[in-house]
Amino acid sequence: MTRANKLAGKKIAVIGGSSGIGYGAAEILLEAGAHITIISSTQEKVDHAVQQLSSTGGNVQGSVGDVRDEAAFTDLLLALAPLDHIVFSSVDMIIRGSVADANLSDAAELLGVKFWGCFVVSKAIAKHDIVVPGGSLTLTSGAAALRPKKGASIGGALNGGLITATVALADELSAKRIRVNTVVPGLVKTPLWVKLGNSEERLNEIYDQAAQMLSVGFVASPEHVAEAYLYAVRADYANGSTIVIGTFFFFSI
Ligand SMILES: NC(=O)c1ccc[n+]([C@@H]2O[C@H](COP(=O)([O-])OP(=O)(O)OC[C@H]3O[C@@H](n4cnc5c(N)ncnc54)[C@H](OP(=O)(O)O)[C@@H]3O)[C@@H](O)[C@H]2O)c1
Numbered sequence: 001m002t003r004a005n006k007l008a009g010k011k012i013a014v015i016g017g018s019s020g021i022g023y024g025a026a027e028i029l030l031e032a033g034a035h036i037t038i039i040s041s042t043q044e045k046v047d048h049a050v051q052q053l054s055s056t057g058g059n060v061q062g063s064v065g066d067v068r069d070e071a072a073f074t075d076l077l078l079a080l081a082p083l084d085h086i087v088f089s090s091v092d093m094i095i096r097g098s099v100a101d102a103n104l105s106d107a108a109e110l111l112g113v114k115f116w117g118c119f120v121v122s123k124a125i126a127k128h129d130i131v132v133p134g135g136s137l138t139l140t141s142g143a144a145a146l147r148p149k150k151g152a153s154i155g156g157a158l159n160g161g162l163i164t165a166t167v168a169l170a171d172e173l174s175a176k177r178i179r180v181n182t183v184v185p186g187l188v189k190t191p192l193w194v195k196l197g198n199s200e201e202r203l204n205e206i207y208d209q210a211a212q213m214l215s216v217g218f219v220a221s222p223e224h225v226a227e228a229y230l231y232a233v234r235a236d237y238a239n240g241s242t243i244v245i246g247t248f249f250f251f252s253i
Pocket of ligand 1: 040041191
């Protein structure tokens with residue numbers, strides 16, 4: 001094995017890989033020669049993503065799984081075991097808005113996918129032999145964790161909590177020789193922003209405005225932040241790490 005083909009034939013599950021940032025991670029890991037299983041809760045999205053990813057060649061399959069259902073999701077991971085690595089990027093919606101107007105029941109429900117979903121997966125791999133020794137789990141936070149502003153107190157706390165969890169999980173899973181890291185993306189053009197009800201026109205305005213304020217001069221697409229996932233999966237010395245890629249750009253939705 002050479003350094004270039006370190007991930008060749010490695011079995012990697014990308015949870016949330018049917019869209020956006022997870023799709024970008026699946027694509028770059030596939031290009032690195034890994035065997036990818038993308039997982040998300042909608043059959044149609046999984047099928048579409050598998051079809052698109054396989055059109056460029058490579059070994060890719062899909063499974064439908066909902067991280068809100070701990071027992072069924074754990075069974076799914078057990079069925080896919082042994083895995084070399086897991087990437088987690090699932091999210092339902094972003095929680096934004098003033099705390100005075102917050103619907104706390106809705107917010108608690110939304111934590112079910114991104115926040116508790118990470119723990120459903122972490123618990124499964126801590127308790128069972130799902131990821132092989134020497135493997136890894138890569139989570140996804142968000143730049144609102146680092147520069148929280150008004151309107152992002154709940155979402156920022158969720159993202160900050162995942163960074164904290166990463167450090168503790170890395171310590172705990174070291175007994176199984178499984179690394180845990182978190183990617184912290186800045187603004188990325190993904191279907192998430194459309195799902196939040198923004199029109200294409202409004203999104204283009206936001207992206208143009210953001211591009212002028214970001215030092216790189218453009219807003220990332222998933223392929224740009226995919227590099228951070230490749231690093232987290234490949235780098236044997238990275239554990240408990242927060243890998244920041246991009247800058248927080250806040251806008252109201
Ligand atoms: N986009 C940004 O600007 C940005 C910035 C910073 C951080 N992030 C973070 O990056 C991560 C990915 O965001 P994204 O923009 O790529 O979002 P996205 O395009 O909406 O993708 C979300 C993925 O999660 C899956 N998912 C949703 N509910 C699920 C469930 N119950 N069980 C399993 N999978 C589920 C979706 O597929 P199904 O609908 O089929 O389940 C989809 O594959 C999130 O943690 C987000 O907070 C994004």
